[in-house]
Amino acid sequence: MADQTLTFYRTNAEQYAANKGTPNPRLFSFLDRCKPNGKVLELGTGGGVDAAAIIGRGFDLDATDGSPELAAIAASRIGRPVRTMLFNELEAVGLYDAVYACASLTHTPRSELADVIGSIRRAMTDQGIAWASFKAGGVEGSDALDRYYSYLSPDELITIWAAAGPWQSLEADVWVGGAYDRKPTTWVAITASK
Ligand SMILES: C[S@@+](CC[C@H](N)C(=O)[O-])C[C@H]1O[C@@H](n2cnc3c(N)ncnc32)[C@H](O)[C@@H]1O
Numbered sequence: 001m002a003d004q005t006l007t008f009y010r011t012n013a014e015q016y017a018a019n020k021g022t023p024n025p026r027l028f029s030f031l032d033r034c035k036p037n038g039k040v041l042e043l044g045t046g047g048g049v050d051a052a053a054i055i056g057r058g059f060d061l062d063a064t065d066g067s068p069e070l071a072a073i074a075a076s077r078i079g080r081p082v083r084t085m086l087f088n089e090l091e092a093v094g095l096y097d098a099v100y101a102c103a104s105l106t107h108t109p110r111s112e113l114a115d116v117i118g119s120i121r122r123a124m125t126d127q128g129i130a131w132a133s134f135k136a137g138g139v140e141g142s143d144a145l146d147r148y149y150s151y152l153s154p155d156e157l158i159t160i161w162a163a164a165g166p167w168q169s170l171e172a173d174v175w176v177g178g179a180y181d182r183k184p185t186t187w188v189a190i191t192a193s194k
Contacts, residue, residue: 004146005107006066009046013069017047019180024050024102026173026189030131031057031098033191038097041123043087043132044104048074051082054100062096087116092123099124101132103179103187110140110150117164121194128194136174136186143181154188161190168193 009016027050034040037058045051045063051074054061063078064085065071071082087108099120108116120130137151152160154172161170171191179185 004142005148008145008147009065009067010069013067013073016180017070017073020047020049022049023053024133026131026133027053027100027102028057030100030129030191031059033129033193034059035097035127039095040098040100041090041092041096043090043099043101043120044107045074045082046070046102046104048077048082050100050102051078055080059098088112088119090116090119090123094123094125096124097128099128099130099132101130103133103135105132106134106149107147108150109148110152113150113152114160114164117161121164121167121192124194126194130192130194131189133187133189135179136188145181152188157188157190161192165192 039060040054042051042061042063045065047070051061051063055078063074063082065082066086068084071084075082087105134157135149135151136153138153140150142148154174158170158172173189176184176186
């Protein structure tokens with residue numbers, strides 16, 4: 001993980017958290033596929049808006065973020081602790097029914113992504129399901145806010161996730177939407193069922 005990415009989220013935590021008013025609309029169809037009331041790990045919760053919605057649906061959420069400042073904001077929003085944890089610090093084994101990572105793993109360097117996905121698969125129960133969204137592109141790099149993005153194509157993402165399998169199913173959902181930097185952005189969400 002490039003340090004400048006977390007520096008951005010640490011330095012601009014309040015402004016970043018204030019930007020997201022409503023949950024990710026794709027969250028709810030994912031939750032419909034998760035074990036009811038199951039244990040969910042969220043990677044990169046940000047200001048905790050999706051976390052609040054996950055809890056509101058009755059799940060047992062373990063929300064995490066690499067920025068202690070954002071973790072504190074999210075904790076205040078959801079009224080329970082949010083752990084400060086980097087993606088590459090995930091060591092759980094067979095613990096979670098679901099893993100959710102909205103626009104967060106997209107900051108993981110290409111060279112580290114396979115290991116992180118492997119640790120996500122390992123952290124899940126046998127029937128676990130994961131959802132993670134990424135900014136799509138062709139060449140890795142940093143944006144105008146100095147945040148690193150892997151900018152992988154949908155095919156490259158599927159290939160990297162498949163290599164961390166086996167999975168019962170692996171799906172890619174592609175759409176053009178918005179982003180914090182207000183630029184039209186092609187997003188890819190991977191849903192992986194263990
Ligand atoms: C684009 S924001 C998305 C936040 C939230 N999921 C949302 O949809 O609003 C990316 C999040 O990933 C976190 N993050 C970035 N690098 C990280 C790392 N290496 N480990 C853990 N969290 C990280 C940031 O602090 C930030 O909260």
